[in-house]
Amino acid sequence: MTQQSRSDTLEAARKAASERPSEPDDSRALPGGLGLVVGIGASAGGLNAFKAFLKSMPAESGMSFVLVQHLAPDHKSMLTDLLGQATGMRVLEAEDGVMAAADTVYVIPPDATLILRDRRLRVTKPAPPRALRRPIDTFFTSLAEDQGENAVCIVLAGTGNDGALGLSAVKENGGLTLAQAEFDHIAMSGMPQSATATGFVDEVMPVEQMPARLLDHQRHLSLVAPRKDDDGTRRDAAGHLVTISALLRAQIGHDFVHYKEKTLVRRVQRRMQVLQIDEVPAYIARLRDDPGQIDLLFRELLIGVTQFFRDPEAFQALQAALAPKFAGDQHDDDTIRIWVPGCATGEEVYSLAILVREIIAQRPSAVRVQIFGTDIDTPAIAFARQARYRKTIGLTPERLAKWFSPDGDAYCPVKVIREMCVFSTHSVTKDPPFSKLDLISCRNLLIYMNAALQDRVMKTFHYALKPDGMLFLGPSESMTRQSRLFADSDKKHRIFRREDTVATLPDVTLRAASFATPDLPPAGLAAGPGEDRIDKTARRLLEKYSPAFVVIDKHNDILRFSGGEAGHYLEPSSGVASLNLFGILRKALRPIVRSTLQQALSKKAAAVHEAVPVRIDGQIRAVTVIVEPLTEGGLCVVAFRDDGIRVVSRSRKASIANEAAATAAMEHELLTARMQLQATVDELETTNEERRAAAEEYQSANEELQSSNEELETSKEEMQSINEELQTVNAEVVSKNEALTHLNSDLKNLLDSTEIATSFLDSNLRIKSFTPKMTDIFHLRDSDRGRPITDITSMLGYDEIEDDARQVLRELSVVEREVQIKHHGMSFLMRMRPYRTMDNVVDGVVITFMDINERKKAEETQDLLVRELNHRIKNLFAVTNGVVSLSARSAGTPQEMARAIRGRLEALARAHELIIPALGGSGEAFKRGTTLDALVMAIASPYREQEGDRERVTIDGPSVPLGGQAVTSLALVLHELATNATKYGALSSSKGHIAISWTISEGALALIWEERGGPTVAGPPLGQGFGSLLVRRSIEGQLAGVLAYDWKAEGLIVRLSTPMERLLQ
């Protein structure tokens, strides 16, 4: 019973469609005309879905396809080319004004809005700004409005919720709606899921199965087309509505019998389309088998479309009519109560709230306003409570800005509006109404109801309204039959004023009969709705002459009393009050009525039992009991006809005196009884009064409870959403925390790996934290956190630390100092910097201590190295000086001198090469030595290479380590010997040969230099040459050795020995 229906607009749309001049090839009706128009929406990841769909779609279905995708505005799409490979149909980029042709796929161009009007594609460029861009919704909505039942929309993969709104429109206009399944008919997350969440998706299925579904749908539409009326409803469905509504009533408990036939038919027809059922009986069978289908049909019946300020002029008129209610004569604690039955998703309720707020804004008033929105559609009520509106059609920009706050892609009413509105699930026909209302706004609800139901609802409204209350109806609803209850206030805008007649609340438990007997005559002569004054008078008169009766159902519960006389035959038993006939019938009548009733029911015809004696008002009267079953639903009429006072058969005459006495006694008793009765009646009346008052209190308490419940519901929802938000925030915090933990561990590792002792001080120079290295150096413990830094400075030979830290804080400068720890003499480079937080606020000082002991050591080593090098160079110059000076003593000519100097320097250089110091090494490296064989080899090498065929110099001896000083001396000795050999000895001849050999014994080296094959040696040379002098001095002086020359004729033999300890110097 969704009360705001789209059916009127649907009808208008259809009318407009039929009035439109039809183009030659445009026949919307199937078959023979153009096929379905299928709108397909997708976003990220939609390409594969598109392809899969087109691959399974036969090329000649007669349908037109329009693909709408979220495309980057400045990027040329290749979609057309890509899809052309997947299908045999033409794939074209949509162009403005093109008629959607059969077997063609149109693709939305980039940066454009695409809609369908009169089956022509309309392209407008550029697209709206990104935040407002919902191309799929836009297209689907136009598709729904343009094509109605002929429209199909499919939501494929994509993120976000574009398409959901458009899909609802397609469904509302009778089209088919499909969404892509992830698996097993579970909607894919993202767009398909959002679409499914609306409840308007007919089927969730894998994309490959969709083409088959479309073909079935098209076939079904063409099959049922001939059975439709001009306005598109099926002629063959009406006859089955009784059965269908009986099924609905049995399962859902709502009765749609009173709904307009066409509306019902259209909704049933749509369900059949979705289910591909061609025949109505088959559909009914399906409903019987599958209770889920009944729910779906019920939901279909509840589809409603509402918008804000629908018919703005009417609302304006209502505003004017309402305004006086807020005039100054109201009391401050008064409440204006408004009821919107059938509020659906609440747009009308909020519209009214805004309306009222606007009135109050103009004439400030402390009047409280309460608007009750009710509907029987629980999800719709939930939506209204949530109040997140994406569609704000009908709201002027000023109203939207003033009364709504944006929330994501939706708008929510501001608090002051939201607080006025109370929503609850409630049926206007089943549940007791609200009361003492100032206004009832019930628009486009009555159109769903037949006349009888409308009358009932009108009476309900009449009862619920205050004496001067107003009723606001929809434009297609009028007040024809109940004009006694309401008077026109504004005929054009359907605003009515309650007439002050007696308010009667109709029986809310009315049970509907059937379509076959829509005007079930009221049982007996009870007042019918259409009765006038004459009828009433006549009826009252007739009652005197007709028998008293009751109408009972099959459980013997009384449904109707005839009134008046019927009371004679009733006699309530003590105990729980009951309407059961046999509970309240006079005991004397019970057995007879029971047997007569059984008789009548078994015969299914009237049964009569005459002359039953009953004592009424002290007289025994003969009563005839008549029982006749009614045709409908096991109801029975039980009538009692009074046949007058029964003739007393007793003819014995007692004494008159006796009788008179008895009469007097009885009269006295009667009087007493009457007085008691009177007292009881008075008491009853008082109790009744009290009860009435209590009932009213209950009612208002109930309403209050209802509204508190609603408030609680709202707060619960708020709590839930806050909870969700908190959860989101929490998730963020958790992930941030994880990131921080990572960062922290990175930092810790960094600090550990740098091995720089670091401590962080707060602005009071207390230790906030420190690194492990700090622990090593200063023996800080965790318990030292919070201690002032001056506590640890006692270990440093540095008392100005506090001043320095304060200076750093004051000037934001960096202080660097070399400090030493007193007790172990380690040196550190201390650096103090301001501690800056992430927002660049200085909050303390960072002190680092860099261990510079290594550096100091290295510096010292380097210093040493430099000095040593300097020494060596100076020494070298001194040696050169010596060589030159010595050579000058013996040389005859400058050439000779030069040669001698060069030879000696060369020998020295070779020796030096062998002991070249490893610069940069430790001090020990300066003492690096070599071995004797290496030295001999190095000095002899120029001579060994002279002849290739044989060794001219042979070397034989163990490896003997040599110190730096010994190397120089020995090099000099060997050089001088070799020079002499070249000049005069073995090396002067080509056949000459020198054998150099050595042995070690008794801690001394013995070396033999033996020349062979040279010119014959005549003896020792005359006078000692300078070279020989040098050799002798070196061996005997430096090396403390012994030197002996043996001038043999075959060649010179030189023997030298020197202590090993000297060699190591």
Place this chain on the structure above:
Amino acid sequence: MLQTLPLLPAILIVDDEPFIALDLALAVEDAGCIVVGPAGSVREALSLLASSRVTAAILDVNLSDGDVTPVVDILVARGVPLIFQTGVGLPASLKARYPGLLVYAKPVMSERLVDMLIGLIPQV
């Protein structure tokens, strides 16, 4: 004859570099003096001091077995004039102890050094 000959100045040469030591030795001999040494180490120099007459001394500072301070101590104690020829200069402690010592940085012409030293020997 030997007794009548006036005693020639005996000059101790301490240097661990053979060429320099030899060059100095020849320069000392050229100057008509007797060469004591040359010694290449402190130990050698000390043993020469113990066994030989020394009139004056030419010293290198850093030797293979340490610096020359012990030798200087004895020479100074004996009042023997001495002269340093060094590449690195005197150790601070030595300089502090004997502030008046003559120090020549290498390289120096041997003849000049010897002349200088002879000039320091008091004439008998």
